[in-house]
Amino acid sequence: xxxxxxxxxxxxxxxxxxxxxxxxxxxxxxxxxxxxxxxxxxxxxxxxxxxxxxxxxxxxxxxxxxxxxxxxxxxxxxxxxxxxxxxxxxxxxxxxx
Amino acid sequence: xxxxxxxxxxxxxxxxxxxxxxxxxxxxxxxxxxxxxxxxxxxxxxxxxxxxxxxxxxxxxxxxxxxxxxxxxxxxxxxxxxxxxxxxxxxxxxxxxxxxxxxxxxxxxxxxxxxxxxxxxxxxxxxxxxxxxxxxxxxxxxxxxxxxxxxxxxxxxxxxxxxxxxxxxxxxxxxxxxxxx
Numbered sequence: 001x002x003x004x005x006x007x008x009x010x011x012x013x014x015x016x017x018x019x020x021x022x023x024x025x026x027x028x029x030x031x032x033x034x035x036x037x038x039x040x041x042x043x044x045x046x047x048x049x050x051x052x053x054x055x056x057x058x059x060x061x062x063x064x065x066x067x068x069x070x071x072x073x074x075x076x077x078x079x080x081x082x083x084x085x086x087x088x089x090x091x092x093x094x095x096x097x
Numbered sequence: 098x099x100x101x102x103x104x105x106x107x108x109x110x111x112x113x114x115x116x117x118x119x120x121x122x123x124x125x126x127x128x129x130x131x132x133x134x135x136x137x138x139x140x141x142x143x144x145x146x147x148x149x150x151x152x153x154x155x156x157x158x159x160x161x162x163x164x165x166x167x168x169x170x171x172x173x174x175x176x177x178x179x180x181x182x183x184x185x186x187x188x189x190x191x192x193x194x195x196x197x198x199x200x201x202x203x204x205x206x207x208x209x210x211x212x213x214x215x216x217x218x219x220x221x222x223x224x225x226x227x228x229x230x231x232x233x234x235x236x237x238x239x240x241x242x243x244x245x246x247x248x249x250x251x252x253x254x255x256x257x258x259x260x261x262x263x264x265x266x267x268x269x270x271x272x273x274x275x276x277x278x
Contacts, residue, residue: 003270010216010224011239024158027154
């Protein structure tokens with residue numbers, strides 16, 4: 001028994017598992033893919049936020065327009081009521097004369 | 098399982114420089130040239146194929162981040178041996194490696210004889226019983242064929258310490274196998 005020769009045989013280099021280099025290279029690519037995916041998610045979130053913001057602003061503007069229209073209608077009705085009352089006063093005055 | 102045949106175009110310093118500049122093909126060539134060495138050091142230390150591959154992959158990922166500091170192909174080989182050894186030591190400190198029990202080792206020793214074709218495999222298994230530093234010193238000596246002074250440089254330990262680890266480790270293996278010095 002040649003102990004040292006046996007030991008050298010026991011410790012000879014083994015082949016790395018099949019596909020080893022490919023797996024290392026794919027792990028190098030993984031952080032890039034994660035970064036890319038993160039950027040896509042951030043971009044989607046920005047677009048969604050902008051769309052929701054635009055919709056909300058549109059609704060606020062519409063709401064204000066409606067309020068202004070309603071206020072103008074009420075003012076017109078008040079003016080018509082006042083004008084009508086004045087007309088009635090004038091008619092009564094003419095009738096008395 | 099034996100070591101793969103060397104690549105027809107072994108890496109040189111120019112290839113190393115290309116890899117350092119981000120050339121993935123050049124880096125792949127570096128991996129393919131050195132993967133057996135790195136995997137084998139980890140495998141002989143851990144005797145666990147999956148974890149040896151995990152360590153070997155991490156070594157190459159670390160290499161990718163450090164390529165700019167590697168000066169030559171000789172430096173690369175030295176660096177890979179050292180970093181792999183350090184990662185093996187770290188792994189053993191975490192206590193995750195498989196421990197070969199005394200009974201298992203004794204079974205191996207009982208079965209070992211001159212005509213046993215599995216003796217080399219059994220020796221590899223018995224190696225797992227040695228302390229981490231002795232195991233690494235013996236691996237560097239018999240797998241990589243390094244001289245004690247070179248082992249000292251790789252493992253960052255004095256020459257006399259390397260010689261002591263080799264002497265004690267070999268002595269323990271001989272004793273377990275019942276081999277006379």
